[in-house]
Amino acid sequence: MKNISSKEFITQLEKLKKLYDINILTLKEFTDQKMLQINGLKNCTIQETVADFLIDISILVQQNDINDEELDKIKKIILTEVRNDQTINDIPEYKNEVQKPAINITHEDSVILGNQVWMSRNLNTERYNNGDLIPHVQDTLEWRHISSGAWCYYGKDSELTKKFGKLYNWFAVNDKRGIAPEGWHIPSDAEWAIMINFLRGESVAGGKMKTSTLWYTPNKGATNSCGFSALPGGIRYANGIFDNTGKYGCFWSSSKFNNTNAWARHLCSDYSGVGHGNYDIRDGLSVRCVRDL
Numbered sequence: 001m002k003n004i005s006s007k008e009f010i011t012q013l014e015k016l017k018k019l020y021d022i023n024i025l026t027l028k029e030f031t032d033q034k035m036l037q038i039n040g041l042k043n044c045t046i047q048e049t050v051a052d053f054l055i056d057i058s059i060l061v062q063q064n065d066i067n068d069e070e071l072d073k074i075k076k077i078i079l080t081e082v083r084n085d086q087t088i089n090d091i092p093e094y095k096n097e098v099q100k101p102a103i104n105i106t107h108e109d110s111v112i113l114g115n116q117v118w119m120s121r122n123l124n125t126e127r128y129n130n131g132d133l134i135p136h137v138q139d140t141l142e143w144r145h146i147s148s149g150a151w152c153y154y155g156k157d158s159e160l161t162k163k164f165g166k167l168y169n170w171f172a173v174n175d176k177r178g179i180a181p182e183g184w185h186i187p188s189d190a191e192w193a194i195m196i197n198f199l200r201g202e203s204v205a206g207g208k209m210k211t212s213t214l215w216y217t218p219n220k221g222a223t224n225s226c227g228f229s230a231l232p233g234g235i236r237y238a239n240g241i242f243d244n245t246g247k248y249g250c251f252w253s254s255s256k257f258n259n260t261n262a263w264a265r266h267l268c269s270d271y272s273g274v275g276h277g278n279y280d281i282r283d284g285l286s287v288r289c290v291r292d293l
Contacts, residue, residue, distance in 0.1 A: 110291070111227035114198035116191065117291035119184070120229045122165025126151065128177035134168075140240030144282070149175045152284055154234050155242045163214060164233035164245065167284030170262045173252045174281075184289040189255035189263040191290055196265075196274055199226055206230075207272035216246045221272025230267050236284030250285040 137150040149172030199205035207221020209228040234245030250266040257278035266275040
């Protein structure tokens with residue numbers, strides 16, 4: 001592979017990042033001499049859960065004339081590779097740097113519905129956008145009394161998060177640090193209404209949104225014809241009790257109803273519509289995001 005200039009390299013990376021809306025490549029080595037060495041990127045794969053394609057890009061190697069501005073651009077574009085036996089603070093160039101969530105949403109994880117772009121999977125982050133951890137609260141009594149952001153696995157079963165994502169209370173949804181990936185946000189109640197109206201209304205939209213698997217029978221009307229891929233992640237009530245995984249999929253909005261409740265939408269295996277109601281802000285529900293306009 002031929003060498004290319006640092007400016008050409010940055011341009012190619014930025015084009016790829018914009019095309020796939022994802023941080024694509026991995027920083028392999030970063031030396032003290034302002035020298036970027038990126039090795040082994042031929043046939044570099046993106047996360048298996050995100051995409052199934054390969055990238056073969058001409059790479060910049062052994063070049064000493066990268067200036068500070070170019071270096072900063074490259075560092076922002078490329079994700080740092082962290083081995084299983086080290087933390088990000090073990091990497092010299094990233095000591096004392098805040099660890100931020102790497103949430104990659106591609107065209108395969110989203111769906112266009114009218115003038116909106118929605119996630120087609122449930123949110124599964126453990127961090128706010130500034131890198132702060134969202135508390136993981138499984139204890140029943142602690143969940144009942146917490147008055148700040150928290151998440152949990154349904155039924156305290158970490159395996160279920162692989163299917164359904166995490167459940168969040170509304171304090172986490174409403175936290176100013178944000179839980180939606182960059183370029184996305186938690187939909188307002190009005191934005192949910194826009195999407196549901198695009199699917200021809202509450203009475204039929206649920207069937208078009210539900211997957212054909214993971215829901216209990218009869219899973220009425222389920223076709224997932226719009227590609228939203230709604231999942232029955234269930235709910236954790238304010239009292240800490242889990243209920244209805246497989247039967248209900250409940251999704252927060254960013255819209256508050258009153259001091260104790262916020263608006264949400266729910267789907268059920270027993271009907272093909274979309275329910276609309278207000279839930280206790282201490283409840284744990286699933287979260288979907290919509291792209292910023």
